[in-house]
Amino acid sequence: MTQLELTRAVEEISSPARAPRRRTPALRSRLPIWSMMALGMIGLIVFFVYPLIANLYYSFTSFDLVSSPTWIGLRNYIYLFTQDSRVGTAALNTLWFVVFLVPVRIICSLGIAMLLTRRKRASGFWRTLFYVPALVPPVASVVAFVFLFNPGTGPINTILRFFGIQGPLWFNDPALSKPSLLLLGVWMMGDIMVIFLAALLDVPRDQYEASSLDGANGRQRFWFITLPNISPVILFSAVTGVIAALQYFTEAAVASSVANGKTGIDAGPDQLLGYPNDSLLTYTQWMYVQGFTSFQLGYAAAMAVILFVVAAVVMAVLLRRAGLFKQKER
Template sequence: MPPRRPAGRRWRHRLTVLSFMAPALAGIAVFLLYPLGAAVYFSFTRFDLLTAPQWVGLRNYAYLFEHDRTAVTAAANTLWLVVVLVPARMLAALATALLLTSLRRTAGFFRTVFYLPALAPPVAATIAFVFLFNPATGPVNLVLGKLGFDGPLWFDSPDWAKPSLVLLGTWAVGDLMVIFLAGLLDVPRVHYEAAELDGANAWQRFRHVTLPAIAPVLLFAAVTGIIQTLQYFTQAAVAASVASGQAMTGSGISSTFGYPEQSTLTYPLHLYVSGFRYYDMGYANALAVVLFLAAFAVTLVLLLRARAFFGGADR
């Protein structure tokens, strides 16, 4: 056994470690723990930013779960985006990364080309997409018309508004593509060579070699994608405002949230309108706490399932 340190040296060592951790701990306390605690407290109050908070107990949560039909619509739209947008982005990014791994001389050029859309600001990209998919004058419907197809109304249709947002999300997958590309390039070539010697075809190599090797990367992409989509705000807000023809300033943008027919109203948009249009900060904080708990629960379930899967794989 190694000799035990004297008590004084152990305390000095701990103080040294804490001194190095102090900036990070202070940042976590100030920018995470305090805002989270404040949000929980205000969720039990009636608060409009102008007067002192009044304690109302569980009244905000009771209204949320029993009476707020708009919250149900917003939650359903957000769940739809989680179920459709997250897998769509992952599949598009993985397919692009697989394509790039097969290139040789032009790989660097195409990596840059596919990554560039991820650098576009979300507001500018959304405005450009609404213009491109304009049902009357947009280039997309004009091309479809020349091919003999009647283009849909896209962002002006309750049935096509969310799929249009999915198209926007799958266009800018460069950030996720880079992560998948790093994971694919890290798979040892000897595994593919051994599979080829055993007679495995391309699909079998992908199924039994590539997917297990990049499973942690897929888990990371799924967790971060779900958390980001649960907070989906900018693209839905801008698309609704531009498609409805309203100015993206002040109450103009908030009055068009959900256009058309609340089909693009996401949970964070409803939270924003409750807090910053109706100044019901207590209720907005209750919405935020529920959103945090939902994201935490989904993340915890995914991590536990992944832990069981990887543990079983190791055995």
């Protein structure tokens, strides 16, 4: 052993043992956070991530809930875009509800909320009156509306006949069935109205007072003060409204079945689904029929994937446009 090796050996023996590395304070501070988030993350993975991945897999298979899934590649998507004759009608009907139902509900809710902010006497009564329809179950609301607008015995057409006016067919007319549901959507706008009411009451009063001193009229105050302050609420209402319209199912299905005199909504493809004349056939209805009536779960999964992609694109566009609008304001 050389003198250099002997010196290193003596130093190693005489030097104290190194203490084990301790966890950094940042890691120790994050452990309670991750432990509290663990249950939520498990639920997210089990009830969202796994079903999403499984649905994507089933969309490339032929699956009927009885036999094992069989891989067929893109055949479900090819059939969806080239051979299914009713999916286009269902998509257009769903698009109609997105384009008309969502803006009309937002505009009417905002208008009613602005009127309620100006009414001082019996304001609680009027707020309750406009909000109560939102508490009624959707199925009961649709059944009541179909009864009210019954072309033969409904109270609406009875009143019109009293004044010498021939009432339309409403839910039995392909041209008026969707506008009739639009009236139902406006009647049930209480949930959005309450949100707008809270947002309007939260707008700073001093901004209105300063604008009045500067000579601003009512339209200018609404455009330059009210709208910028409630823009996050408008965006929230638009996003949630579009998502609900893309998934529009219960109201259209119940209105179609009740107006046609049926007792169920799970009609087969060869029956009058979407009565009258497919005017109330929505995308989610047709997906439900394909999956749980025709038992073509693979094809229904492909329809669900397309719906998810369309919803994600629409949400991205809405959020992007909202971000550009805020940047322009700055």
